[in-house]
Amino acid sequence: MKSAYLMRQQPVSIYIHLPWCLHKCAYCDFNSHATAPNQFPEHLYTKQLIADLTQAATLIDGREVRSIFIGGGTPSLFSPESIAKILSTCANVTQLKDRCEITLETNPGTFEYQKFAEFRSAGINRISIGAQSFNDKHLTALGRIHNADEAIHALQTAHKIGFQNINVDLMFGLPSQSIEEAFTDIQTACNQEVSHISYYQLTLEPNTIFHRFPPQLPNEDTNWEIQSNGLKILERAEYQRYEVSAYAQEHAQCVHNTNYWQYGDYLGIGAGAHSKITTHDGILRNQRTRQPDSYMQAVSNQSHVLQQHLATSDQLIFEFMLNNLRLVDGFTSDTFSTTTGLPWSHVEQQVNTQIEQGLIEQAHHRYRASAHGYQYLDELTQRFLPNQ
Numbered sequence: 191m192k193s194a195y196l197m198r199q200q201p202v203s204i205y206i207h208l209p210w211c212l213h214k215c216a217y218c219d220f221n222s223h224a225t226a227p228n229q230f231p232e233h234l235y236t237k238q239l240i241a242d243l244t245q246a247a248t249l250i251d252g253r254e255v256r257s258i259f260i261g262g263g264t265p266s267l268f269s270p271e272s273i274a275k276i277l278s279t280c281a282n283v284t285q286l287k288d289r290c291e292i293t294l295e296t297n298p299g300t301f302e303y304q305k306f307a308e309f310r311s312a313g314i315n316r317i318s319i320g321a322q323s324f325n326d327k328h329l330t331a332l333g334r335i336h337n338a339d340e341a342i343h344a345l346q347t348a349h350k351i352g353f354q355n356i357n358v359d360l361m362f363g364l365p366s367q368s369i370e371e372a373f374t375d376i377q378t379a380c381n382q383e384v385s386h387i388s389y390y391q392l393t394l395e396p397n398t399i400f401h402r403f404p405p406q407l408p409n410e411d412t413n414w415e416i417q418s419n420g421l422k423i424l425e426r427a428e429y430q431r432y433e434v435s436a437y438a439q440e441h442a443q444c445v446h447n448t449n450y451w452q453y454g455d456y457l458g459i460g461a462g463a464h465s466k467i468t469t470h471d472g473i474l475r476n477q478r479t480r481q482p483d484s485y486m487q488a489v490s491n492q493s494h495v496l497q498q499h500l501a502t503s504d505q506l507i508f509e510f511m512l513n514n515l516r517l518v519d520g521f522t523s524d525t526f527s528t529t530t531g532l533p534w535s536h537v538e539q540q541v542n543t544q545i546e547q548g549l550i551e552q553a554h555h556r557y558r559a560s561a562h563g564y565q566y567l568d569e570l571t572q573r574f575l576p577n578q
Contacts, residue, residue, distance in 0.1 A: 200454065201449075203258070208235075208261070238486045257446035297335065386437070
């Protein structure tokens, strides 16, 4: 099909999952596993991950890689030598785009000057630091292993090392958080030398400590005041919102996450990682074995790829809207057809219905969530589920 051919000419992204961390936070539902320092099988996992990457690279043969994102867990627990081996393999078995964005997630509690200087030498050119708050009381409630001073020190140290592209993760709507405390957090983030701020509301996800033992959270009106005024603080500091929870200085939007939101293709490597790849037959989705020990064993006999399937038309529509409606700029009908392989007529009536109800707006051949739709984005995207 023509659209599949066009997608296979587009650059792809690679996600690499390193699943260990020093402490499982109360809100975390990621595939992460607590470990003591140097007590996890770094060398074996790196070896098996490289084998996985080498095998899987054939799926994106000939396509440029626009971004690599190393997430977790706390990937900075791994040594610079292991990260260098992984990135060297990426360069050898795939075609990296010039100035490929290469991100490493890190926790302020694991930030060391020399180690992160070596990460930079290994090829990391973007750092994402999970501060979450600059208030010690709230950091303790979240189960974070760092304090506020360490978070600020990590951001300042990253800049001193020479990282120009630095993201800080920040949450609001924390247990017992006041409006003033939330404003102090976002203003503190803006005062740092960071190019990108991920600013999102705490949610109670299944299979987390907070879900089993819910804390007292700010009510909906308080969270709305925090978010709406937080956005004004970000705008005054020249951070522009380009996605629901992403704010960037000029030319500092996250390439990797933008590829997700635009429903681009990506290859997921490591325990539990997901992939989305456009093939001749359609959009292929798969997931790798989730438990790290099982994953490492399964890679040896090439049984680590699970739940592989082609996405149905209904799934494609929902997944496209789930991602693209997060973007401030939205999408075009041509983008929909190119990335899903479906004609615009498959979704046109559904989109027009949401326009009539004031949840989507159309301007200059682009479709995007209206201000009201953006406020209730979960409800809007669920309207594109099958049989809705």
